[in-house]
Amino acid sequence: MSIxxxxxxxxxxxxxxxSDVPQRILxxxxxxxxxxxxxxxxxxxxxxxxxxxYAFKTENELTLPISAxxxxxxEACFVNLVEPGDKVVVCINGxxxxxxxxxxxxxxxxxxxxxxxxxxxxxxxKVEAALQANPDAKVLAFVHAETSxxxxxxxKALCALAKQHGCLSxxxxxxxxxGVELRVDxxxxxxxxxxxxxxxxxxxxxxxxxxxxxxxxxxxxxKHPVQSWFLDMNLxxxxxxxxxxxxxxxxxxxxxxxxxxxxxxxLQDEGLENAWARHAAMHxxxxxxxxxxxxxxxxxxxxxxxxxxxxxxxDGVDDAGxxxxxxxxxxxxxxxxxxxxxxxxxxxxxxxxxxxMENIRLLLSALxxxxxxxxxxxxxxxxxxxxxxxxx
Amino acid sequence: MSIxxxxxxxxxxxxxxxSDVPQRILxxxxxxxxxxxxxxxxxxxxxxxxxxxYAFKTENELTLPISAxxxxxxEACFVNLVEPGDKVVVCINGxxxxxxxxxxxxxxxxxxxxxxxxxxxxxxxKVEAALQANPDAKVLAFVHAETSxxxxxxxKALCALAKQHGCLSxxxxxxxxxGVELRVDxxxxxxxxxxxxxxxxxxxxxxxxxxxxxxxxxxxxxKHPVQSWFLDMNLxxxxxxxxxxxxxxxxxxxxxxxxxxxxxxxLQDEGLENAWARHAAMHxxxxxxxxxxxxxxxxxxxxxxxxxxxxxxxDGVDDAGxxxxxxxxxxxxxxxxxxxxxxxxxxxxxxxxxxxMENIRLLLSALxxxxxxxxxxxxxxxxxxxxxxxxx
Numbered sequence: 148m149s150i151x152x153x154x155x156x157x158x159x160x161x162x163x164x165x166s167d168v169p170q171r172i173l174x175x176x177x178x179x180x181x182x183x184x185x186x187x188x189x190x191x192x193x194x195x196x197x198x199x200x201y202a203f204k205t206e207n208e209l210t211l212p213i214s215a216x217x218x219x220x221x222e223a224c225f226v227n228l229v230e231p232g233d234k235v236v237v238c239i240n241g242x243x244x245x246x247x248x249x250x251x252x253x254x255x256x257x258x259x260x261x262x263x264x265x266x267x268x269x270x271x272x273k274v275e276a277a278l279q280a281n282p283d284a285k286v287l288a289f290v291h292a293e294t295s296x297x298x299x300x301x302x303k304a305l306c307a308l309a310k311q312h313g314c315l316s317x318x319x320x321x322x323x324x325x326g327v328e329l330r331v332d333x334x335x336x337x338x339x340x341x342x343x344x345x346x347x348x349x350x351x352x353x354x355x356x357x358x359x360x361x362x363x364x365x366x367x368x369x370k371h372p373v374q375s376w377f378l379d380m381n382l383x384x385x386x387x388x389x390x391x392x393x394x395x396x397x398x399x400x401x402x403x404x405x406x407x408x409x410x411x412x413x414l415q416d417e418g419l420e421n422a423w424a425r426h427a428a429m430h431x432x433x434x435x436x437x438x439x440x441x442x443x444x445x446x447x448x449x450x451x452x453x454x455x456x457x458x459x460x461x462d463g464v465d466d467a468g469x470x471x472x473x474x475x476x477x478x479x480x481x482x483x484x485x486x487x488x489x490x491x492x493x494x495x496x497x498x499x500x501x502x503x504m505e506n507i508r509l510l511l512s513a514l515x516x517x518x519x520x521x522x523x524x525x526x527x528x529x530x531x532x533x534x535x536x537x538x539x
Numbered sequence: 540m541s542i543x544x545x546x547x548x549x550x551x552x553x554x555x556x557x558s559d560v561p562q563r564i565l566x567x568x569x570x571x572x573x574x575x576x577x578x579x580x581x582x583x584x585x586x587x588x589x590x591x592x593y594a595f596k597t598e599n600e601l602t603l604p605i606s607a608x609x610x611x612x613x614e615a616c617f618v619n620l621v622e623p624g625d626k627v628v629v630c631i632n633g634x635x636x637x638x639x640x641x642x643x644x645x646x647x648x649x650x651x652x653x654x655x656x657x658x659x660x661x662x663x664x665k666v667e668a669a670l671q672a673n674p675d676a677k678v679l680a681f682v683h684a685e686t687s688x689x690x691x692x693x694x695k696a697l698c699a700l701a702k703q704h705g706c707l708s709x710x711x712x713x714x715x716x717x718g719v720e721l722r723v724d725x726x727x728x729x730x731x732x733x734x735x736x737x738x739x740x741x742x743x744x745x746x747x748x749x750x751x752x753x754x755x756x757x758x759x760x761x762k763h764p765v766q767s768w769f770l771d772m773n774l775x776x777x778x779x780x781x782x783x784x785x786x787x788x789x790x791x792x793x794x795x796x797x798x799x800x801x802x803x804x805x806l807q808d809e810g811l812e813n814a815w816a817r818h819a820a821m822h823x824x825x826x827x828x829x830x831x832x833x834x835x836x837x838x839x840x841x842x843x844x845x846x847x848x849x850x851x852x853x854d855g856v857d858d859a860g861x862x863x864x865x866x867x868x869x870x871x872x873x874x875x876x877x878x879x880x881x882x883x884x885x886x887x888x889x890x891x892x893x894x895x896m897e898n899i900r901l902l903l904s905a906l907x908x909x910x911x912x913x914x915x916x917x918x919x920x921x922x923x924x925x926x927x928x929x930x931x
Contacts, residue, residue, distance in 0.1 A: 148593060150586045150807060152563070153800050155579060157571040165793060168572045171544070176794055177569035179549040180560045180742055182872045187547060194542045201540060214744060215607035218789035219769045249768050344790060350572055352606060352744065352792025374766050376641050377611045395877065397610035398736060400744025401557060402568055403795055408545050415542060480574045485787065 158474070159501075161510055162482030163294050163455060164322070165344035165351050166498035172349055175409035176402050183399040191408060192387065192399075198411035202324060202347075202419060203339065203357050205331035209380065210357040211387040212343070212407055214400050217321040220340030220354025222250055223378040224317050227358075227366050228286055228338055231255030235286040236277050236314070238269040240300070241293035242486040243319055251288070254374065259284060265487050266445045266457070269300040271308070278312040285365075287314045292323035294345075295485040297457035297494065298446045299327060303334045310335050315362055321345060324355065325414055326426045326454040326498060337362040343403075346426065346454055348499030349410035352403050410499075422499075426453040428538070429502040433495065436511040436534035440518070440525045445492055454502065456495040457488065464521050466490055472517040479513055507534050550866070551893075553902055554874030555686050555847060556714070557736035557743050558890035564741055567801035568794050575791040583800060584779065584791075590803035594716060594739075594811060595731065595749050597723035601772065602749040603779040604799055605732070606792050609713040612732030612746025614642055615770040616709050619750075619758050620678055620730055623647030627678045628669050628706070630661040632692070633685035634878045635711055643680070646766060651676060657879050658849070660842045661692040663700070670704040677757075679706045684715035686737075687877040689849035689886065690838045691719060695726045702727050707754055713737060716747065717806055718818045718846040718890060729754040735795075738818065738846055740891030741802035744795050802891075814891075818845040820930070821894040825887065828903040828926035832910070832917045837884055846894065848887040849880065856913050858882055864909040871905055899926050 160167045181188040192211075199210050213220045225247070229235055235256045237247050240263035251258040261277045263270040269289050278284060287309040291302045302318060309316040315337040323329050326346030331339055337359040344351035358366070358380065366373075366380055373379040377397065385394035414422055430453030434444070437458060445457035460466050466483065470493075473479040482494035495510065508531055515527035552559045573580040584603075591602050605612045617639070621627055627648045629639050632655035643650040653669050655662040661681050670676060679701040683694045694710060701708040707729040715721050718738030723731055729751040736743035750758070750772065758765075758772055765771040769789065777786035806814060822845030826836070829850060837849035852858050858875065862885070865871040874886035887902065900923055907919035 148589060148807065150590060150804055152567065152804055153570075153583045153586070153797060155571050155573050155583075155797070158573055158577070160572065160574060162574055164790060165572050165574060168794075173569040173571070173794075175544065177565040178545075179547050179565070180552065180557050181547050181550055182552060182554055182557060183743065185550070185866070185872065191545045191547075194545070197540060198542060215611060215769070216789045216792065219607060219611075222767060222769045246768070253764060253766050253768055342790065350792065350794040351575065351790040352795050372645060374645050375614060376638070376645055377607070377614045397608045398556060398734070398743040400608065400742065400795065402560075402565075402742040402798075403744050403792065405545060405547070406794075412542055412544055415540065474577070480577065 156478055159479045159506060159509060161496050161501055161506060162480045163494045163496050164342065164498060166348050166496055166501040168348055168350055169413065169500045171413065172406050172409045175405045176350065178405055180401050183401055184393060184395065188401065189393055195404060195408050195411065198408065198415060199355050202411060202414060203331045204329065204333065205357050207331065207357045207359055209363055209384060212404065213354040213356055214397060215354060216352055217340060217342030217354045219378065220356050221246065221319060223356055223380065224338040224340050225250035225254050226373050226375045226378055227380045228315060228317060228362060229254040229256040230369055230371050232257060233286065234259060234281055234284045235288055236261060236274065236281060236284050238263065238274060238289035240267060240269050240296065240298065241265055241290065242295035243290045243293060247288050266296045266298055268298050268450045269305065271301055271304050274305060275308055278308060278314065284314050286317050288317040290319040291329065292320065292327065292452050292455065294322045294455055295488065296445060297452045297455040298450050299452045306334045306336055315365060322452065322455055325422055327452065328423055331357055343407050346499045347410045347414065349406050352400065353407050426497060426502050429497050429507065432504065432534040432537045433497060433507050435537035436507060436530040439530040439533040440515055454496060454498045456497065457492045458495065459492055461518065461523055464518050464523050468521065469517045473513050477509065477513040479509060548870055550870045550872050551898060551901060552872050553888050553893055553898060554872045555886045555888050556734065556890060558740050558888055558893040560740055560742055561805065561892045563805065564798050564801045567797045568742065570797055572793050575793055576785060576787065580793065581785055587796060587800050587803065590800065590807060591747050594803060594806060595723045596721065596725065597749050599723065599749045599751055601755055601776060604796065605746040605748055606789060607746060608744055609732060609734030609746045611770065612748050613638065613711060615748055615772065616730040616732050617642035617646050618765050618767045618770055619772045620707060620709060620754060621646040621648040622761055622763050624649060625678065626651060626673055626676045627680055628653060628666065628673060628676050630655065630666060630681035632659060632661050632688065632690065633657055633682065634687035635682045635685060639680050658688045658690055658837045660690050661697060663693055663696050666697060667700055670700060670706065676706050678709050680709040682711040683721065684712065684719065684844050684847065686714045686847055687880065688837060689844045689847040690842050691844045698726045698728055707757060714844065714847055717814055719844065720815055723749055735799050738891045739802045739806065741798050744792065745799050818889060818894050821889050821899065824896065824926040824929045825889060825899050827929035828899060828922040831922040831925035832907055846888060846890045848889065849884045850887065851884055853910065853915055856910050856915050860913065861909045865905050869901065869905040871901060
């Protein structure tokens with residue numbers, strides 16, 4: 148066996164994540180490794196917490212990145228908030244709602260499922276009915292931005308309902324953080340998790356989380372120990388918490404955290420609201436271009452995520468063939484459909500650093516070419532002109 | 540709030556991990572991010588599995604890196620192998636044995652504790668007695684290389700005992716992999732986890748694991764679902780497994796895996812047995828130098844880990860003061876004592892890329908200087924000469 152160093156090509160990433168990573172972040176990853184208890188590293192961690200509070204629009208003390216991908220962030224929220232026998236209203240309108248359900252049952256919780264159609268937001272009226280029918284529910288869990296469909300749900304309304312019914316709200320913001328309006332404190336979100344590799348444009352592997360005062364009280368009042376040692380927030384807080392001694396829990400992923408820090412500095416420098424506006428503007432351009440190519444969106448315009456565009460694959464066009472041509476000829480990645488949407492839709496990401504005009508031009512021209520090669524009739528130049536016109 | 544990019548200094552890392560990271564690995568971390576289902580990335584994953592099999596000396600199909608630090612690798616082994624009510628013989632001779640016990644109880648297992656003195660190997664006779672007294676035990680769990688004390692246990696003998704008593708063996712190799720003799724197949728280890736940031740000299744954040752055929756059968760025969768969705772090997776295998784479709788489970792930490800791949804290419808190029816020999820040789824040099832300074836080891840010579848040297852802090856020498864001077868004046872990190880050893884010992888790492896003569900010279904001269912500043916009588920030049928003489 149003789150294996151050589153790996154040298155990946157430079158791809159343009161316009162799938163559901165990871166998104167394009169700016170060179171500044173790649174450079175940060177390669178900086179010298181510090182010890183995980185080094186005072187300089189701990190200073191960096193404090194900055195990281197402040198930057199995450201900014202991104203989440205929260206003053207929650209317990210705001211930090213879990214040392215593992217978004218799925219582990221999801222699990223961290225469930226294993227800390229849900230005890231055996233606790234009733235959890237869980238909303239399903241795509242793959243990640245289903246994953247939440249898996250987490251509820253594996254923590255011994257009792258799920259109350261609210262199903263909504265894939266491609267639509269979570270049905271607020273159905274949730275209200277479920278909460279009325281289950282006054283003993285402890286947690287309301289839903290996905291803010293469903294990455295499998297591209298639909299955004301009304302997190303503000305859902306969290307208000309949770310509060311009204313004495314429930315803690317538990318929110319998946321993996322794809323929403325940094326890409327669309329999200330206000331943890333103002334909306335009263337109690338537990339939230341995200342991912343580094345979506346609208347923050349960092350590399351995958353970290354999951355920012357935040358817990359409200361009420362969530363922390365619930366964790367402290369638990370009757371059973373948290374089933375996961377690695378994700379027990381009581382222990383993690385001993386390392387990330389302020390004021391006190393930094394107690395060793397696990398070894399932090401030092402260089403990965405440099406990358407997240409850099410991605411959040413970039414967000415701070417752009418301004419959170421400006422980043423939201425940029426995602427919306429680039430979505431309008433992409434949508435105009437795709438519609439010019441005769442491509443239809445899965446999600447209605449009023450509940451569409453700007454950063455994750457699910458579109459129907461035109462009749463007669465081969466899903467895998469198009470994606471392969473984009474990848475091999477143009478180093479361009481778009482996403483396949485997931486779950487019920489496999490083979491039927493493409494997912495085109497405009498997340499973070501991917502949300503820029505040069506990516507949209509490349510996508511429209513390369514996609515038109517690949518579809519034309521399969522006999523589909525469309526006009527790349529007109530699509531690009533439509534996209535530019537939408538820029539205003 | 541205006542936070543700037545973080546620029547860490549270059550430290551020499553001679554603590555209990557992370558160890559010094561070679562520039563080749565830092566460079567690999569900053570290469571362009573690929574999608575986690577990109578065919579080129581999947582090819583890299585296959586290489587990574589082969590390289591890990593080489594490092595573990597195993598043909599186990601289920602050999603891969605968990606997308607989180609060593610603590611999560613530990614948890615992956617316990618949540619997959621232990622079901623509620625299962626009896627687990629757990630050996631404790633330091634901090635990480637205690638952590639194993641936490642994992643047993645949180646998975647609903649019934650622990651049988653075998654205590655051994657801190658700084659000594661796991662007592663094989665006591666383990667044999669425990670296995671005889673508990674014929675219904677399902678798992679024998681122990682730490683091969685206790686990072687909190689620097690003692691190595693006889694993994695070969697312990698695994699043979701496990702087999703003899705019909706138990707699965709579950710081994711912590713966080714600090715041993717790549718640093719001392721470790722033979723997964725030959726010794727009959729059933730489940731093993733390690734860390735990227737010790738003798739592999741990669742950055743922290745990944746945990747290589749391997750499961751034997753018997754362990755996989757036990758996982759498949761479970762009556763209860765694995766309590767962790769993120770660490771459920773049945774699901775992880777769908778993404779990392781060979782032959783079949785690469786099913787999406789979680790988003791792999793792409794760039795971190797580039798780093799681990801590079802670290803294993805370096806190990807392959809040096810040769811595993813050569814790496815073991817280098818750690819042993821560098822330990823002899825360090826030990827000769829430290830003894831020349833009048834410093835005593837915690838662990839007896841015959842059960843000392845070459846890569847983790849626990850030594851008593853001389854009387855009258857201030858623990859924190861010395862470590863602070865090493866860090867601030869020489870950018871040199873050594874480790875504090877952990878658990879029962881806090882304030883009493885230093886832990887000096889010679890892991891992976893840290894195990895080289897220039898690091899030993901720096902350590903001996905800087906440590907002698909710092910202790911002299913506190914009135915301790917010692918001779919740096921003599922210590923360095925002793926270290927060089929031991930090189931032979």
